[in-house]
Amino acid sequence: MQLIRAAFRLILVGSLAVLLYASTLALAPRPLPFNLIKNLNVPTGGHGHLYTRMKEAATYGKVDILVVGSSLAYRGFDPRIFAAHNIRLFNLGSSNQTPLQSEILLQRHLDELDPRLVIFALQPISLSVDGLESTLDLLANGPLDKQTFDLAMHHEHIKTYNAAAFAAMKQALEGPPTIDEPVLKGTDTYVKGGFVEQRSGSNHKPLPSPLPSFVPRSDQEKALERCIAMIEVRGRKAMIVRTPVLTTYADPEFDNTFNARMKRFAPVIDMSKHELIQDPSYFYDGSHLNQQGVQVFNTILIQDIKMALSTEITSPVRQHSPTVVQTYRTRTH
Amino acid sequence: MLFLSQEFLLFFLTVFVLYWSVFKNSMNGQDSLLMVSSIIFYGWTDTRFLILIGISGTLNYGLAVLIEQNESDRLRSAWLWTGVILNILILGYFKYFGFFYESLACSLEGMGLPLEKRYFKIALPIGISFFTFQMIGYLIDVNNGSSVACRKPIKFFTYVLYFPKILAGPIERAQNFLPSIERVRTYEQEMISDGMRQFLWGAFAKTVIADGLSPLVDGIHTDPGAAPASTLWLGACLYLIQLYADFSGYSNMAIGTSKMLGIPLSINFRSPLFALNVSDFWRRWHVSLTSWMMDYLFTPLAFMLRQYGRPGASLAIMVTFLAVGVWHGANWTFIVFGLIQGLLFLPLVASGKVNVTRPGTGLVYGARQIAAGAFTFILMAASFVWMRADSIAVGSSYWKGMVGPGLWTNPSINLFNMLVPLLFFLLLEWLGRGQDHMLTKVGSLRTTILRWSIYAVILVQIALYSNTQGATFIYFAF
Amino acid sequence: MEKNDIATRIREVLIAVVGHDRFEMRDDLTAPDVEGWDSLTHMSIITGIESAFNVRFKLREINKLRNMGTLIELVQSKLSA
DSSP states (O other): OOHHHHHHHHHHHHHHHHHHHHHHHHHHTTOOOOOTTOOOOOOOTTTOOHHHHHHHTSSOEEEEEEEEEHHHHTTTHHHHHHTTTTOOOOEOTTTTOOOHHHHHHHHHHHHHOOSSOOOOOOOOGGGTSOOOOHHHEEEEEEEOOEEEEEEEEHHHHHHHHHHHHHHHHHHHHHHHOOOOOOSTTTTEEEEEETEEEEEOOOOOOHHHHSSOOOOOOOOHHHHHHHHHHHHHTTTTTEEEEOOOOOOOSSOOHHHHHHHHHHHSOEEHHHHHHHHGOOGGGGGGSOOOOSHHHHHHHHHHHHHHHHHHHHHHOOOOOOOOOOHHHHHHHHHHO | OSSSSHHHHHHHHHHHHHHTTTTTTTTTHHHHHHHHHHHHHHHHHHHHHHHHHHHHHHHHHHHHHHHHHHOSSHHHHHHHHHHHHHHHHHHHIIIIIIHHHHHHHHHHHHTOOOOOOOOOOOOOTTHHHHHHHHHHHHHHHHHTSSSSOOOOOOHHHHHHHHHHTTTOHHHHHHHHHHHHHHHHOOOHHHHHHHHHHHHHHHHIIIIIHHHHHHHHHHHHHHHHGGHHHHHHHHHHHHHHHHHHHHHHHHHHHHHHHHHTTTOOOOOSOOOOGEEEEEEEHHHHHSHHHHHIIIIIIHHHHHHTGGHHHHHHHHHHHHHHHHHHHHOOOOSSSHHHHHHHHHHHHHHHHTTTOOOOOOOOOOOHHHHHHHHHHHHHHHHHHHHHHHHHHSSHHHHHHHHHHSSSTTTTOOOOOGGGGGGGHHHHHHHHHOOOTTTTSSTTTTTTTTOOOHHHHHHHHHHHHHHHOOOOOOOOOOOOOO | OOHHHHHHHHHHHHHHHHSSSSOOOTTOOGGSSTTTTTHHHHHHHHHHHHHHHHHOHHHHHHOOOOSSHHHHHHHHHHHOO
């Protein structure tokens, strides 16, 4: 009897806490700024222009190539260079994005963009982290749907719980977030087609050391598998591209096993140690190319993709008439 | 099993309900439940060491009985010393052997005698330092006659293994602990509630304050040479708060858990952050260890050296603090830490101002108290750098930096997102000083809604500020 | 020796060690009641009493002391032994 009464009181205290929790969330980000609440740092329009990118993806129309992945994606594949080769590309990368988050973005935009080919821009590290930051990015730039909510729960992390609760509350009260995101942020410029151009030149920050282990997580591999199934069921192709890095991210032995492992999912193009893209002046840090590097990398990659696709698929990449590309190109400038 | 884990929640809920329902009217049943659940709790982390604890426990059980049975002082001392040495040997083997071997190898190498430097890695049984000290204290108490030898195996092994305290204390004295499991435990709502309050405060201190400050402090300690003096001083202060929140948080969770089973444990921290001098600090910090050292090491030593006056007392102090240092682990930094603490004590011995309980009132008196408190806090923060430093090199580079340039620059530590819980923590620590624990006063508030609101505020802060470990992610450079 | 005489001598030792006489000799007097009587001066006080009465204590006897009354009894038993 006493135990039951005690349990009842605990439930009352718990409800009071939930009430207080909800009212605290309601006060953010004004008048309570996000950076005063450590576990609720989800400003709409944060790093990486995801808000603008998702908005543009909804109206962009059909493309030849769609790129997903982390900053290696949205900083590494420039639609303007691809357009010069008559290829229409959209970049759906976002900060720290891993297959778990790519899956959600593909579910939302795959049919609208209807690409012939989807490129997963990966490094071994992409599969050995959970991409929590990227989930927060998705929650902050909304909308909150069932998939995003499930992913937030999947992380089993207080930050994604808070962000999901916050997003749910704001969405119920005010609808999905709407902002005017500036094209220019610091040294970042958003380029139509999802690309972000970095103007800071060369700035070789040291990589974190010691480097973490690159053992792929099983939930990431499963997510990658689901993504590829989603693409193949629509009769489209998937490809994994390892982007160039300046520093060796792992021991060569592991590099090779990683490639072998990835080949089970999709064809792999490994550009991580391409001899033409090893000049440090092409990089602004250990793993990110500057615009000059992007130019070289994309030009080489386009040839490689064309070669790979002509031998592996029967139907060629969707061709556009030069006029269409012309219109597109004027639009991006 | 960690207190803040899903397994423990389930484990403790089961024990709690069984304890207060099925076994409510059977002391034997309750005792057996405690022993079995303690075995499960400890074995959850490591089954191998259960055997070690079983053997060591049986030995100590027998030795205590032998000591008590013998009439002759000589035989009693003989058994006592056998026990003390055995316990120290076990501890020494698991905790210090690798350290001695490596130090020996290094010094021999220095003399041109290379010794094969195999990296010794003997797995450290969790809680072995706490457990060993408890056993040694028990044997001495039985020898002194301040405790009787426990002759009921179930009660004895509950004393040894009792799950709230097995991993990190408090180090329980037999004369405190055994009587509380000798008597009938009845369900008293007030004690249970108080246990939950204490647990809540411990959980808040641990997850929000300690775990939140930890990455900031770690950041400085990876390369203290690179930081300006201001950062290093602030970092040292934050580390003292972190360590306090961590350890007192753990102790509060342990004591709170035990209270929920109707068994009070000894107090472990008495608001050391507000101590007025070094000796005051050590009377408030990790009390179950310092009082152990006081009773079983310092007093006998000081007694032996009593005809030498203050030099004798000073020597006893130095030895005691060296032992405190070494107790923390096998590393030279802990030895330096112990030496520094001993040295900080000596001026007090020389001036005869070990006690600070000088009552007074008025503004000047108050200002003096505040100054003394602030000075002591900063002094302890600076010396606790050695508790955190990974090596002598890091520690000395840290200290060098503290007297280096940049004392008046803006510290490069971003505390803004921790500001709310940190101020809340310090405020409640201040309001709750001198109490059994920080929420004792809150528990005695008359207005139910006010009381509950404070609990709710703490819970919400845990949600909004706690640091969840294990989810470390590498930042791509965006 | 009379209990009162013992108390008077102990008082002298105490004054010599802690440096003041702001305390009252009672049977239930304990160390915290006397300013300056702490864990460190404790041993000086014990040594002082030992030499004042020309006796030797054992550690176990010291450990059992609870207050001034038990201390006086201890000295008395040592003297009569």
